[in-house]
Amino acid sequence: MLTQVAILLSALLFGGMVLYSFGFASFLFSALPAEVAGPLLRRAFPHFYIFVILCALGAAALTVGLDTTSSxxxxxxxxxxxxxRQLLMPAINAATDTGNRARFSILHTGSVLVTLAHIAGSAAVIVRLS
Structure with a gap:
């Protein structure tokens, strides 16, 4: 039973990250002007990270006795x-606020790579537990 719940929570984590990253963010910038989409996305990101943290912690707790690597x-x-959430996101926001496009680009690329690693990691957990 714990394995199935861990798989479902990991799948929720995986799906939520994919939907947010490739669906919600893309949709905002295609449906709204950049000057509206940007601030809206900035307000949503803290909640996204809380979702990721809580899902990952919950699934990690469930997998401790099942699969150490997944945990x-x-x-x-x-x-x-x-x-x-605490370091990278504020630095990205500061770069945006000061108009430092080069720093924004580097930091944003870093955040994208972190999210892609999270997606790959959660996918690996789902495969390991299935």
């Missing part, structure tokens, strides 16, 4: 999402 992957996702 470590999920724990790493939670920790790096916390770091992204």
């Amino acid at each position: 470590l992957i999920l724990g790493l996702i939670a920790v790096t999402a916390l770091l992204a």
Whole structure:
């Protein structure tokens, strides 16, 4: 039973990250002017990271006795999402606010790579547990 719940929570994590990253964010910029979409996305990101942190921590807790590797992957996702929320996101916002496009580009690319790693990690957990 714990394995199935861990798989479902990992799938929720995977699906939520994919939908937010490739669906919601893309949709906002295609449906709204950039000067509206940008601030709206900025307001949504803290909630996205809380979702990732909580799902990853919950799934990590459920997998501790089932699969140590999966638990470590999920724990790493939670920790790096916390770091992204508390450090990377404010730095990206500051670069945007000051008009520092070069710094924004580097930091944004970093955040995209972190999210892609989270997606890959959660996919690996789903495969390992299935």
